[in-house]
Amino acid sequence: MEKKGIKIEDVHLSFGSTEVLKGVNLEIKPGEFFAFLGPSGSGKSTLLRAIAGFGPDPRGRILIGNRDVVGMSPWTRNVGMVFQSYALWPHMSVRDNVGFGLKERKLPTSQIRPKVDAALDLVDLSHLADRMPNQLSGGQQQRIALARTVVVEPEVLLLDEPLSNLDASLRVQMRRELLRLQRQLGLTTIFVTHDQEEANTTSDRMAVLDGGVIQQVGTPQELYDTPANLFVANFLGTANILEGRVEVDGADARFVTKTGDPLSLPKGAVTSGSNIVLRPQNISITKKAGANALEGKILHKEFLGSQIRYLVAAGGTEIVVDQSHSAGVDGFDTGALVHLQANTSGAVVL
Amino acid sequence: MSLTSSSDGQRPGLADRLPSWLVPNLSGLHIIAIMIALLLIGLLLVPVAQVMIVAFQDPATGAATLQNFVDFFGSALFRESSWNSFYVSAMSVVVATAIALPLAYITTRFHFSGSILIQSLGFIPLIMPPFVGAVAMQLIFGRNGTVNLILRDNFGFSIPFMEGLNGVILVQSIHYFPFILINLSASLRNIDRSMEEAAQNLGSHGLRLFRRIVFPLAMPGYIAGAALVFIKVFDDLGTPLLLNVNNMLAPQAFLRISSIGISDPMGYVISVILVVFSVLSLWASFLFMRGKDYATVQKGGGGIAKRTLKPAEKALAYGTVIFILLLVLSPHIGLLLLSFGTIWSFAPLPDGYTLQNYITMWEGSKTFIMNTILYAGIAATLDVIIGTAIAYIVIRTNIFGRKALDYLATAALAVPGVVLGIGYLRTFHQFDVPFTGEPMASWWVIIALALMIRRLPYALRACTAALQQVSLALEEAAESLGATKRRTIQKVVVPLMTGGILAGFVTSFATAAVELSATIMLVSSNNDAPLAYGIYLFMQTPSGRGAGAALGIVAVIVVAIGTIASQIIIERDKKLKASSGDH
Ligand SMILES: Nc1ncnc2c1ncn2[C@@H]1O[C@H](COP(=O)(O)OP(=O)(O)OP(=O)(O)O)[C@@H](O)[C@H]1O
Ligand SMILES: [Mg+2]
Secondary structure, eight states: OOOOOEEEEEEEEEETTEEEEEEEEEEEOTTOEEEEEOOTTSSHHHHHHHHHTOSSOOEEEEEETTEEOTTSOGGGSOEEEEOTTOOOOTTSOHHHHHHHHHHHTTOOHHHHHHHHHHHHHHTTOGGGTTSOGGGSOHHHHHHHHHHHHHTTOOSEEEEESTTTTSOHHHHHHHHHHHHHHHHHHTOEEEEEESOHHHHHHHOSEEEEEETTEEEEEEOHHHHHHSOSSHHHHHHSSOOEEEEEEEEEETTEEEEEETTSOEEEEOTTOOOOOSEEEEOGGGEEEESSOOTTEEEEEEEEEEEOSSEEEEEEEETTEEEEEEEEOOTTOOOOOTTOEEEEEEOGGGOEEO | OTTSOSOTTSSOOHHHHSOGGGSOOOOHHHHHHHHHHHHHIIIIIHHHHHHHHHHTBOTTTOOBOSHHHHHHHHOHHHHHHHHHHHHHHHHHHHHHHHHHHHHHHHHHHEEOTTHHHHHHHTTGGGGSOHHHHHHHHHHHHSTTSHHHHHHHHHHSOOOOTTSTHHHHHHHHHHHHHHHHHHHHHHHHHTSOHHHHHHHHHTTOOHHHHIIIIIHHHHHHHHHHHHHHHHHHHHHOOHHHHHTTOOSSHHHHHHHIIIIIOTTOTHHHHHHHHHHHHHHHHHHHHHHHHTTOOOOOOOTTOOSSOOEEOOHHHHHHHHHHHHHHHHHHHHHHHHHHHHHHBSOOSSSSSOSOBOSHHHHHHHHHHHHHHHHHHHHHHHHHHHHHHHHHHHHHHHHHOOOTTHHHHHHHHHHGGGSOHHHHHHHHHHHHTTSBOTTTOOBGGGOHHHHHHHHHHHHHHHHHHHHHHHHHTSOHHHHHHHHHTTOOHHHHIIIIIHHHHHHHHHHHHHHHHHHHHTOOTTHHHHOOSGGGOOHHHHHHHHHTSGGGHHHHHHHHHHHHHHHHHHHHHHHHHHHHHHHHHHHHTOO
16 A cells, blocks of 8 residues: 655644644654654644544644545544554454454455454454453553554554553563554554653654644654754753853854853854753763863762762753763762863754 | 440359350340341341242142142233233333433533533433323323324324323333433443544444444443333333223232232232342343443543534434423423313313312322321331441441341342232231231331331432441541440441431432332221322322322422432532541
8 A cells, every 4th residue: 555644734723712732834754653752731642633533623734645634524534543542342352343444444244354363463462353352451452452443454553652551561562563563564653652762762753742832853863962942952861951152263162151161062063042952971070170171069979770870060050960880980979079071062052 | 444344254144154156245236237137027028928929829728839820821811911011111111212312312422501401301200200290191192182182183193192001101211211311321421532533533433333332332321221111110000000001010910909809819920920020130131231341431531522513413402302301391291280270171281270279189188298298207217227227237347147138128129019018918917006906907007117118228328328438437536435336326427427318318208208009009098098199099080180280299399309408418418528528
């Protein structure tokens, strides 16, 4: 089957008088595994449901392939959706659940059976075909829900936090399986999550949402390395954000913190903005002063195993620093006066 | 401390020298439990068992036999009655479903401004005893009733709504459909929205979606309601009797006993069949519902998604709802008209309006009303006392056999009023009332006791719920301060249960006040008759119908006030408990 892309153009959506989506623009390529990431209440589910046709009608256009689906009934869209709660019908066996969509499409029974078997095979659960949903574990229910959706060969696959009801170890296993399945079927997929690790490990590209607005779109690495704004910087991983200003001196640019400490910026870096983003692993703690270094005092220390995480008062704020740990090395004590050496080669100024 | 018991250790008495199992150490609660057990055995188990036994006895010799059942099924009248009872019950379920389903569907699935109206109007039929509405329905839907007169004058045809069994079906389904409405709506509301959305997502919609997903998920609630309707209709005596439909089982039992006498075995055989059918349908519905708890609402997720109706759909919805409401309210409207009407015959409406019926009613039924207050008062008082005691024993003690007490009290639900009435007649005619020497079966106290047994399950539920809200810690606190069990119950537990007990009392009183099927068997003289029987007497003659309707209105008002009062009490109690739980 030909893969379809999804294009979302200036979509606004309100519940009554509260606007939940405020002009969303997005293009998802055919066959892509795309994640919506954002804090609770940011509108991820609302956007996903709008694509499937649930909830109030949005303004704007939602194109699947070349077809604008806004205003179309959910049952005519041929969009597959897997619900957070799985929504397996408790009065139907696994086989009937999976076969439901095919029956609705008026397929002859002789064709339904092999298709259902194939779908169950795909998720490795053929042996459970005659069980009732309440006799399945969470992970099994999840896979049946997936099979029920893909068996009708939808044009795109929408997953709303499909892993959130599973326990941690199963979650890791299922997300790999999900990715394998997606690759195998080549289905354009949107995956909603508020877990960045989940988004990072599975998606080709992702969109970070906040307050009903898309903050940034890109590959997980792009978003982490070059966040477009402070929200994205903070939301993906831990970020230290120092206020200050950029000073340009011929070909050299420096970021001067509030406390007056200069940090040299790499050539070609952005030269406007009043914040610099430093990741904890790009700072090292030393005893002696040097270039690109800030004076500080260690406030707190956490032993994390492979790393030691320090909280250091420096540059007019509190800075998180991760130092890798090797056996027998004690590191610095709380209260110690130290210098922070910033590796600014990948630093972002916003 | 002075509160501790007896003079231990001094002078061993006879009891101390006997083996301990001969003199069990009985606490006050044990004694109460035993007394209640004896009461339930005497007033429920023995009479019902008596009925069962007589059904299998040769009336002449007393030997065990199946001959009575052979005779029963050998009689064309009884075979017809059995079939009719079954047919009427099944059709009542069908018609009640036809009424309840659209209402439940519209209110739970759409944004519909009339929803609250429907949900509360759904209770209205239940506050009127069905036999009260039956006569009014005759006047509206009967052969020469309002609707058919209008039809015949304008269109030249009429519809036999009230002819024979049709009348019983119509009256019963209008009266009992709320059981289905309430249960079905609750089930529908418990279906998670994603259940339906998943089906839409896979291409299903409209009626097909309702048939394949929504209705099956609501099935447990529907079956629970439908089984109740079936049993209630199957057992009901008042409605067929008032509509003069005698070829059904309950009226046959009544007629045999009241005309031939208590030694005629057929009344007993019918009773056995009624009980067996009640138990079987309950059992079948339990079997069906086992393992089918489909309440699928997720934490935080809404129930089924409500949709806004398009204008045309809205008109259709309102049309349906108004039509059904008119139908449902027709007994009330008819009764009201009848009670204020002068003459109402062969006319769409009464000829004129008057208060005379109420005056006649008041003069002719003071005794009925006083009797009702007395009987229902005694029944409801005993119900809450026994209900509280059983609830306490079941929840807070580990007295041996406490569950059996609970089951026994609840079993009264499965005993049709006619059966209990027959059982009482049979059991108590052998005893005389102390001092006066008249036979016990015709003593008015027996009527009050029958009402008490019939309403006990409801009172017990109310008391159990009330006790469950009283924290065990409060009780333990009182005991740790040195209060005895008895004083703790008196001073702490019962006062905290007051709201629930009061609600139980009011419901028991209101429903006992209009009970007919057991009382009609037990009333021996008009002086002993309660209100429901009074209505029945009035309705027997065309001239008494107006006054009967006025008395019916009184009954409706009594039950309505009772229902509303118990709701208010329960709500206030809840608020009180909630606010005191805050700190
Ligand atoms: N049916 C509704 N009626 C009114 N407001 C709603 C409704 N559904 C969602 N909202 C609001 O829309 C906003 C976005 O909700 P949405 O469910 O899309 O968030 P989300 O990003 O999926 O969050 P989560 O991670 O918690 O699932 C929230 O502020 C929410 O309160
Ligand atoms: Mg969500």
